[in-house]
Amino acid sequence: MIREDRFLISRKPFAIDLATVTGSQHERGDSIAFSGSANALWFRRRKGVTVACIGSLMLWDHYLPGRLDLADPHAVLSADLDGRYGGDCHGRWDGTGYWGAEDLDIQAQHLAILRPMLANYPSLPDGYDGWWTFQPVR
Template identity: 80%
Template sequence: MIREDRFLISRKPFAVDLATLTGSQHERGDLIAFSGSVNALWFRRQGGVSRACIGSLKLWSHYLPEPLNLDDPQAVLSADLDGRYGGDCEGRWDGTGYWGTEVPDVQARHLAILRPMLANYPALPSGYDGWWTFQERR
């Protein structure tokens, strides 16, 4: 992934909670395979409507040249990881409606994050590190 200082929605950036990064790795011949995940927030736009999203990112690579330092979340994120599927959205707020869980406590936790996030668009949400993208540098 690539960490960018500037938010550009076209780059499909993610804000991540570094403390939630988990993963494991193993040898794959003379290479290393890594599989992990991290909690994330992101903005997306559809039909001219901006949406704030909460969920997780699956992180993996089957072809790393050397092991990752799993104690350094930024080093893990900076590796050549595959994220072609984007985030697994668990909740989304568009300013008028919520999509996601029907569990009231989880929905309330999501909205406590998503409402201020969308209201402060495109600011980086407090407590999250970003903006991270899987897209190549321009």
């Protein structure tokens, strides 16, 4: 992933909760295979409307040249990881409606994050590191 200083929605950036970056790795011939995940927030446009999303990212690469320092979330995120599928959205807020969890407690947790996130668009949400993208440098 690439960490960018400025927010551009077209680059499909993610704000990452660094405390949730986890993963495991093992040898795969002359390479290292890594599989992990992280909790994330992101903005997207749906039908012309900006939405705030909460969910998780699957992080992986089957052919890393060397081992990652799993104790350093920045080192993990900075690796050349695959993110072709984007985030797995668990909840979404568009300013008028919520989509996501049916459990009311989880809805309340999501909305406590998503409402101020959308209201402060495109600011980085408190407690998250960003903006991270899987897209190549232009």
